Amino acid sequence: MLTVALPKGALLSDSIRLLQSVGLDFSAFKDSANRQLQIQDPTGTAQALLVRAQDVPVYVEYGQAHLGIVGYDVLREKNPQVAHLADLRFGSCRLSVAVKSSSLYRSVLQLPPHGRVASKFVHCAYEYFESLDLPVEIVPLSGSVELGPITGMSEAIVDLVSTGRTLSENGLIEIDTLFESTARLIAHPRSYRLNTGDIHQWVEDIRSAVLINC
Amino acid sequence: MLTVALPKGALLSDSIRLLQSVGLDFSAFKDSANRQLQIQDPTGTAQALLVRAQDVPVYVEYGQAHLGIVGYDVLREKNPQVAHLADLRFGSCRLSVAVKSSSLYRSVLQLPPHGRVASKFVHCAYEYFESLDLPVEIVPLSGSVELGPITGMSEAIVDLVSTGRTLSENGLIEIDTLFESTARLIAHPRSYRLNTGDIHQWVEDIRSAVLINC
Numbered sequence: 001m002l003t004v005a006l007p008k009g010a011l012l013s014d015s016i017r018l019l020q021s022v023g024l025d026f027s028a029f030k031d032s033a034n035r036q037l038q039i040q041d042p043t044g045t046a047q048a049l050l051v052r053a054q055d056v057p058v059y060v061e062y063g064q065a066h067l068g069i070v071g072y073d074v075l076r077e078k079n080p081q082v083a084h085l086a087d088l089r090f091g092s093c094r095l096s097v098a099v100k101s102s103s104l105y106r107s108v109l110q111l112p113p114h115g116r117v118a119s120k121f122v123h124c125a126y127e128y129f130e131s132l133d134l135p136v137e138i139v140p141l142s143g144s145v146e147l148g149p150i151t152g153m154s155e156a157i158v159d160l161v162s163t164g165r166t167l168s169e170n171g172l173i174e175i176d177t178l179f180e181s182t183a184r185l186i187a188h189p190r191s192y193r194l195n196t197g198d199i200h201q202w203v204e205d206i207r208s209a210v211l212i213n214c
Numbered sequence: 215m216l217t218v219a220l221p222k223g224a225l226l227s228d229s230i231r232l233l234q235s236v237g238l239d240f241s242a243f244k245d246s247a248n249r250q251l252q253i254q255d256p257t258g259t260a261q262a263l264l265v266r267a268q269d270v271p272v273y274v275e276y277g278q279a280h281l282g283i284v285g286y287d288v289l290r291e292k293n294p295q296v297a298h299l300a301d302l303r304f305g306s307c308r309l310s311v312a313v314k315s316s317s318l319y320r321s322v323l324q325l326p327p328h329g330r331v332a333s334k335f336v337h338c339a340y341e342y343f344e345s346l347d348l349p350v351e352i353v354p355l356s357g358s359v360e361l362g363p364i365t366g367m368s369e370a371i372v373d374l375v376s377t378g379r380t381l382s383e384n385g386l387i388e389i390d391t392l393f394e395s396t397a398r399l400i401a402h403p404r405s406y407r408l409n410t411g412d413i414h415q416w417v418e419d420i421r422s423a424v425l426i427n428c
Contacts, residue, residue: 008357037361049365052357062330062353064367116276139276143222143266147251151217151263153278 002046002197005065007053010162011183014090015069021213022205024048046197057082057186066191066199072181073160077121082186086207091183093162095124096174100149108132108176111155118148119158128158128178146170216260216411219279221267224376225397228304229283233262235427236419260411271296271400280405280413286395287374291335296400300421305397307376309338310388314363322346322390325369332362333372342372342392360384 006015006026016026024041026048028034040047049065056070057080069088073095097117099105111117111134118139119125129136139154141147148154150170160181161167161174185206192199220229220240230240238255240262242248254261263279270284271294283302287309311331313319325331325348332353333339343350353368355361362368364384374395375381375388399420406413 037358038364049361050358051361052355054356055358058353058355059365059367062367064365139272141266141272142268144251144264144269147263147265150252151273151278153273153276 001040001044002067002199002202003065004046004048005056005059005068005070006048006050007056007070008050009053011053011069011071011091012050014088014183018069018088018090018206018209018213019048021209022202046202054078060186060188063188063191066188066197067202068186069183070186072179072184073121073124075184075186076179076181077123079123080186081189083189083192084184085187085192085203086185086210088183088185088206088210089213092180093160094180095121095158095178096161097128097156097158097176097178098146098149098161098167098172098174099156101171101173103149103155105155106175108134108156111136115156116148116154117156117158118145118154120145121158121160124178125158146172215258216281216413216416217279218260218262219270219273219282219284220262220264221270221284222264223267225267225283225285225305226264228302228397232283232302232304232420232423232427235423236416238262260416268292274400274402277402277405280402280411281416282400283397284400286393286398287335287338289398289400290393290395291337293337294400295403297403297406298398299401299406299417300399300424302397302399302420302424303427306394307374308394309335309372309392310375311342311370311372311390311392312363312375312381312386312388313370315385315387317363317369319369320389322348322370325350329370330362330368331370331372332359332368334359335372335374338392339372360386 024046028039029050037050053074056068059065060068060082061080097108116137116139118141122138122140125138145157145159148157238260242253243264251264270282273279274282274296275294311322330351330353332355336352336354339352359371359373362371
């Protein structure tokens, strides 16, 4: 039976809607009373796992899920050994560098050498500043990264931005973008090669549904 | 002014109650309408930052908070450069190894060599199995670790247990405990040495309040 790993949070509703459009109904995950993390589609064709966004590639990498839906940001940060199959064109956001709007920095090259940058995306941030030959110290945080510049712990942050509301509410402005992100369809490489659970057909159906929606 | 980093989640209420007993009121953080992550005590003596539990040691290590309250589990996992000042005697839980109750494993030494163990506590789990000369593969997850054995991805998990309800609801049983954990008071080492913000007196007051409550 096909197993799909779905991400909790911002991408869940659109992921469920997309799978519904190809005939797989996991809408029970949207029921606030639901406590199950593993459910079957009512037709018995497939099952889904509801996991944290960062864990989707782990389940797919280990083959516990044949397919997964996850943000490109997570794939860039974790670099898992999974097959990237399709851009699903929802969940748009960007990984950006932001500073206090009251600061004098208006480009990353103005940041002080050995300055501090707070981020949940330690790997992406490191690679980005390395590519600019800008030696900064990355401060790893797991949430509320905007507190970094507010408390004075860091000159800048690298964080996901969608509407920009959190930044502006905290007096921060974007000065550069590392990359744009959307939701992606990924697969366990071996399962995909062996067409386990008729993956090829599901992937084609999902690709067609994405094209119709655009 | 003294700055204290407080952890979101399970330890917050008891942390606020403890600080109230020494005259610092940060109960505004408990107001569900509150969106501020940085507030002052009404007397203007101190301020508090509300951050994720894993980030408390980061703010204290960088000196952005002079004091912090955080679980011993986080300190063991992250091993931050902070001064450990007091066991606050609340937030009791334990980091345990658990397996499916339907499995045949009843001790960690029965786990298969090169078996898989899912955990959020990758460092603690690695150290523990290393100390037992048991070569296992640690699968890093960020949430719902109980799905590891349920989906068959791992033979065991290493996770925090307080009441044991999540384990039993998921058909899992504990077979060993790595360590017991409680909330701890930590300090920025240099601020503590220099007695910034009259830390020494605050720490004495907190220690006395803990003894009175026991």
